[in-house]
Amino acid sequence: MSTPKTHLIGASLPRPDALGKVTGAARYPADLIRPGMLHLQLVFAQRPHARIVALDTSAAEGAPGVAAVLTAKDVPYNAHGLIDADQPALCGDVVRFEGDKVALVVAESKEQAEAAAKLVAVTYEDLPAVTDARAALAAGAPLVHAELGTNLLLHIPIRKGDTARAFAEAAVVLEGAFSTSWQEHAFLQPEAGIAYVDEQERVVIETAGQWLHEDRRQIAAMLQLPEEQVIVRYAAIGGAFGGREDLSMQHLLALAAWKLRRPVAMQWKREESMIAHHKRHPFDIRCRWGATREGRITAVEAEVIADGGAYASTSVEVTKVATLFASGCYEIPNISVDGYAVYTNNVPCGAFRGFGAPQAQFAAEIMVTRLAHALGMDPVELRRRNIYREGSLEPTQQPLPEGVSALPVLERCVEEARARLRYGEPRESDVPSAPHLRRGIGIACGIKNVGYSFGYQEQSTAKVHLYGKAELERAVVLIGAADVGQGAHLILRQIAAETLGIALEQVSMVTDDSGEAPNAGSASASRMTLMGGRAVHDAALAARAKWSAAEEYEAEAEVQFHPPATTPLDPMSGAGRPNYCYGYAAQAVEVEVNTLTGQVRVLRVISVHDVGRAINMQQVEGQIEGCLAQAVGYALLEDFQVRDGHVLTPYFSTYLLPTALDMPPEIVPVVLELADPNGPYGARGVAEMPLVPFAPAVAAAIHDATGVWLSQQPMTPERVLAALSAMNGQSTAG
Amino acid sequence: MWRTYLRPASMAEALDLLRRYAGQARVIAGGTDVLVELSRGVRPTETLIDITALTELKYVREESGLIRLGALATHNDGIASPACVAGALPLAQACWEVGAPQIRTRATIAGNLVTASPANDTIPPLMALGAELALVSAEGGERIVPLAEFYPAFRRTVLRPDELIREIRFPALRENQRGIFLKLGLRRAQAISVIDIALVLTFDGEVVRDARITLGCLAPTVIHARTVEAYLVGRRLDEAVCAEAGRRACDDAAPIDDLRGSAGYRRETLAALVAEGLRRVAAGTQAAGWPATPVLLETRDTSSTVALPFAGVIATTINGTAYELPGAAGKTLLNALREDAGLTGTKEGCAEGECGACTVWLNRQTVMSCLVPAAQAHSGSVTTIEGLAHAGGAADEGDLHPLQDAFVACGAVQCGFCIPGMLMAGAKLLDERPAPNDEQILTALSGNICRCTGYRKILDAVHAASAEITEGGAA
Ligand code: FES
Numbered sequence A: 001m002s003t004p005k006t007h008l009i010g011a012s013l014p015r016p017d018a019l020g021k022v023t024g025a026a027r028y029p030a031d032l033i034r035p036g037m038l039h040l041q042l043v044f045a046q047r048p049h050a051r052i053v054a055l056d057t058s059a060a061e062g063a064p065g066v067a068a069v070l071t072a073k074d075v076p077y078n079a080h081g082l083i084d085a086d087q088p089a090l091c092g093d094v095v096r097f098e099g100d101k102v103a104l105v106v107a108e109s110k111e112q113a114e115a116a117a118k119l120v121a122v123t124y125e126d127l128p129a130v131t132d133a134r135a136a137l138a139a140g141a142p143l144v145h146a147e148l149g150t151n152l153l154l155h156i157p158i159r160k161g162d163t164a165r166a167f168a169e170a171a172v173v174l175e176g177a178f179s180t181s182w183q184e185h186a187f188l189q190p191e192a193g194i195a196y197v198d199e200q201e202r203v204v205i206e207t208a209g210q211w212l213h214e215d216r217r218q219i220a221a222m223l224q225l226p227e228e229q230v231i232v233r234y235a236a237i238g239g240a241f242g243g244r245e246d247l248s249m250q251h252l253l254a255l256a257a258w259k260l261r262r263p264v265a266m267q268w269k270r271e272e273s274m275i276a277h278h279k280r281h282p283f284d285i286r287c288r289w290g291a292t293r294e295g296r297i298t299a300v301e302a303e304v305i306a307d308g309g310a311y312a313s314t315s316v317e318v319t320k321v322a323t324l325f326a327s328g329c330y331e332i333p334n335i336s337v338d339g340y341a342v343y344t345n346n347v348p349c350g351a352f353r354g355f356g357a358p359q360a361q362f363a364a365e366i367m368v369t370r371l372a373h374a375l376g377m378d379p380v381e382l383r384r385r386n387i388y389r390e391g392s393l394e395p396t397q398q399p400l401p402e403g404v405s406a407l408p409v410l411e412r413c414v415e416e417a418r419a420r421l422r423y424g425e426p427r428e429s430d431v432p433s434a435p436h437l438r439r440g441i442g443i444a445c446g447i448k449n450v451g452y453s454f455g456y457q458e459q460s461t462a463k464v465h466l467y468g469k470a471e472l473e474r475a476v477v478l479i480g481a482a483d484v485g486q487g488a489h490l491i492l493r494q495i496a497a498e499t500l501g502i503a504l505e506q507v508s509m510v511t512d513d514s515g516e517a518p519n520a521g522s523a524s525a526s527r528m529t530l531m532g533g534r535a536v537h538d539a540a541l542a543a544r545a546k547w548s549a550a551e552e553y554e555a556e557a558e559v560q561f562h563p564p565a566t567t568p569l570d571p572m573s574g575a576g577r578p579n580y581c582y583g584y585a586a587q588a589v590e591v592e593v594n595t596l597t598g599q600v601r602v603l604r605v606i607s608v609h610d611v612g613r614a615i616n617m618q619q620v621e622g623q624i625e626g627c628l629a630q631a632v633g634y635a636l637l638e639d640f641q642v643r644d645g646h647v648l649t650p651y652f653s654t655y656l657l658p659t660a661l662d663m664p665p666e667i668v669p670v671v672l673e674l675a676d677p678n679g680p681y682g683a684r685g686v687a688e689m690p691l692v693p694f695a696p697a698v699a700a701a702i703h704d705a706t707g708v709w710l711s712q713q714p715m716t717p718e719r720v721l722a723a724l725s726a727m728n729g730q731s732t733a734g
Numbered sequence B: 001m002w003r004t005y006l007r008p009a010s011m012a013e014a015l016d017l018l019r020r021y022a023g024q025a026r027v028i029a030g031g032t033d034v035l036v037e038l039s040r041g042v043r044p045t046e047t048l049i050d051i052t053a054l055t056e057l058k059y060v061r062e063e064s065g066l067i068r069l070g071a072l073a074t075h076n077d078g079i080a081s082p083a084c085v086a087g088a089l090p091l092a093q094a095c096w097e098v099g100a101p102q103i104r105t106r107a108t109i110a111g112n113l114v115t116a117s118p119a120n121d122t123i124p125p126l127m128a129l130g131a132e133l134a135l136v137s138a139e140g141g142e143r144i145v146p147l148a149e150f151y152p153a154f155r156r157t158v159l160r161p162d163e164l165i166r167e168i169r170f171p172a173l174r175e176n177q178r179g180i181f182l183k184l185g186l187r188r189a190q191a192i193s194v195i196d197i198a199l200v201l202t203f204d205g206e207v208v209r210d211a212r213i214t215l216g217c218l219a220p221t222v223i224h225a226r227t228v229e230a231y232l233v234g235r236r237l238d239e240a241v242c243a244e245a246g247r248r249a250c251d252d253a254a255p256i257d258d259l260r261g262s263a264g265y266r267r268e269t270l271a272a273l274v275a276e277g278l279r280r281v282a283a284g285t286q287a288a289g290w291p292a293t294p295v296l297l298e299t300r301d302t303s304s305t306v307a308l309p310f311a312g313v314i315a316t317t318i319n320g321t322a323y324e325l326p327g328a329a330g331k332t333l334l335n336a337l338r339e340d341a342g343l344t345g346t347k348e349g350c351a352e353g354e355c356g357a358c359t360v361w362l363n364r365q366t367v368m369s370c371l372v373p374a375a376q377a378h379s380g381s382v383t384t385i386e387g388l389a390h391a392g393g394a395a396d397e398g399d400l401h402p403l404q405d406a407f408v409a410c411g412a413v414q415c416g417f418c419i420p421g422m423l424m425a426g427a428k429l430l431d432e433r434p435a436p437n438d439e440q441i442l443t444a445l446s447g448n449i450c451r452c453t454g455y456r457k458i459l460d461a462v463h464a465a466s467a468e469i470t471e472g473g474a475a
């Protein structure tokens, strides 16, 4: 990599987009709705599994203001999906979860569309629903997709060494069973957007998403149009966190605009957003860990089952990630893990910050701490002896990609925990005035891939135009990279300005139009700084070189950056090179447990991350702090309840998010900069990492405080109290 | 959600309308419950009768040992009233635990009673305080109903369709009485109770002479824990008695399983809460944790604005500019601002008062505009994010409110969708107290959800703006 001239790299520059956001001038998708547009209202299935016997739209069509009622027969190619196109835009024969869509009402006003949607008469024949992942795998279970003949979407085994022998020889063997629940992204801006057909006969969709070119691909396929005839543009995006990776309404906006040739608008209510878009996967994990007396973890066996819900989305990839991380960030010679992704009639699951890593490591990290206790060893010491180092072999039998910083990250975390939390010192009474308040400290590590995995053709493309006279005066950077709130546009601009040796103000960005800006890949997998940043960096260097050589006052270069290739996992053994970069994290948390109510309060968090190089330190801290809020919610609070396929918590009044008062009073983000070999200026991603160790660190802290282990996420007061009562041998029955 | 919006100018007119609509209309004041119910199709209506013009009903006062709350007394009024804090601490504590600041500015205590959920926080303290209600109607005149007899069944009241609660009243706590309200919620702000309890104890020295203990979310209606009340009489509140009282409270409860908790969890925590409450009353620490100057997010002002009669067309001032909004009488203020006034800076994140993205100022109060009928802005004034800079004294085009500057400088903005609401709440806090501490800031912003930032840089930004304002003022 080029030697850094560091005046812009690392600088906490304020975000240019913040000005519009603090004045109310920034336009989010719903702010684009104009008088005269047609309004769309969906008719949702509201039942987990049923056959559509009859669909009568005549009453709705005759209602005041209604322009059309679109159904499955109006969709040119009625299937979409990020990996498998298995989800209908509008269901024609069968509905597979309650948020499935059966009709789209188009009317002159929002109120008219809503009223007419109630008049769409659908006759259903309810089918048996399967709403539990293990039950879905049982023989004779109802089939979510009858044509597949099975509910099994993926089985991936990982085999390394000889677990049978290792367990036989292990001094300590522990078993564990863990379950994690759904998590809702709850980006604050519910899905909305507009669409129209422009004078060049292109259908233009203005909305929010995470990947312009992927949205365009799926929409073009659905409408059976060439991709150039579909333009996707992103307005200001009100958060994403993986939750805008799948199509939600973008394609339906396109469909209505294309069919009616009029501008259309749609805005989901929160409860529509809650039932209709995908969630974080619930996992059921059963595992066995073995170690020698000396503290060498020698064997891990695990079964990892993901409830994928009704459609494929990215379940296959999420499950592979969880399977890979079922043994955490430790070099363990004998591993046997089986990952399963399963179709059910629950809400589909897909990408959410962490992408399978938090679930797997909730189990793995708790098991490591339990093993340490069983061995009479300090949990940090056990980690130290087994944690990944440069050259360690992954469960997939290949060496880790270069830049393994798991150990320095852990050591720094321990150092901070000793200094700030007095970790390791004997504790006096917790809260003398209140004996029912007990405090404890927990430490956990985490690993998560940066960028796409398992042989996916990972790339990012950027184009740089340079203009000037004697001197280079300005640069235009074109890269179709979504700024979902994380600040990607400023980061890319800082990289461009630094690389070109010009001021930030001399660089302008073209980022939000699939027709103008090249494909950066998605804003996901913590990849945009590394991948998009590297593409911008390389394109800037190439353009700069041309500029120096050229006579004209203009130069341009487009670069497609490819990181080191990854490979698919071998279907029998899982062998392969799964990833080209990892982020490493370690956290120490202090909690206070109310032993009378089960309430857990996180008092202090130390969150240590190797970010390779911070391009903008303020934004890095922002990612860590913001991710921690989601981690607090995930670990303790956010309880997405589903019964028989029905979401019971579709409102913010029932699905509780952390408020400002729920955050730990003390948060210490610690940023290490141990350069990544591929990242621009050594940068690697960080956005997902804080979510990975947090829940198991909290579980360890609760254990430290009270002596009980929680194995279900979220660790709600009721679960904590039940565990305490069970320990005390009391009955919790009312 | 509704078609006809009526805003009577006098009590007589209000009662006459209630009689004429005979159960077909709903009374609205703060609207924080009614609008949520209407959007979910609960107790639907075509007609709203807004009683907020009856400003004579907005009072909290103590007269010869009796505390009186008018029908328009809000939760904030309960919190801010010294009479209420001194003479009805459990009620003040309950008011403080309800919703978010933007809800407490508007939600009335009488409205909380009428919603009649066993989870409504003000019912247990008022019942323990022995409150009675003055109900009025055009035909029946006034009748007095003890609160204990107000709820015949789950979510039902004895209020007749033509009746209005005019006043809530109860004897103020005397020298030898102490009380407390305790609530178990699933998060630290804005949580509907899993359970809540109120205790009011009368002492003879250290011996309990009379005990009133009421339980919320532990039966179909709020109930008295009769067994415990009887048990406590004649006893001193030592540790064993407190613990035993907690255990016995479970015999009085008949809780159910719901989304917030199982019946078993409710019983188990009830025992803990009752014991805890008794311990604190015994120790005289029932007011521990009560903020010396609670954050209100409203400019307390007794000068009542004279509301002009409302005849279907909303005439209001937004950010200093006069607007006529002829099509907005059936809308929420949020939709009227966005759709009719074209001011899209105010955001919708939930439309049920849970996220704060829609926060604006209405007549000096910070409100969730998704829960305000637009007509309540008639002849009033509204400040939105688009007008914040000006309201903050920015002289030139392009200048910002100090808090806006601080949000940019501190990196408090990520996706930005929560930010307009966050700024409106934060700026009102700085109006109310220019140098707030952490706890006051976090409380003031506890009704504003941010999913991106983790709130830390937002907290930094409020401190930074505070420094700017206080130093700027001193210079
Ligand atoms: S509080 Fe009004 S939109 Fe969420």
Ligand code: FES
Pocket: A188, A238, A239, A485, B412, B413, B414, B415, B416, B417, B418, B419, B449, B450, B451, B452, B453
């Ligand atoms: S900045 Fe995105 S919700 Fe607050």
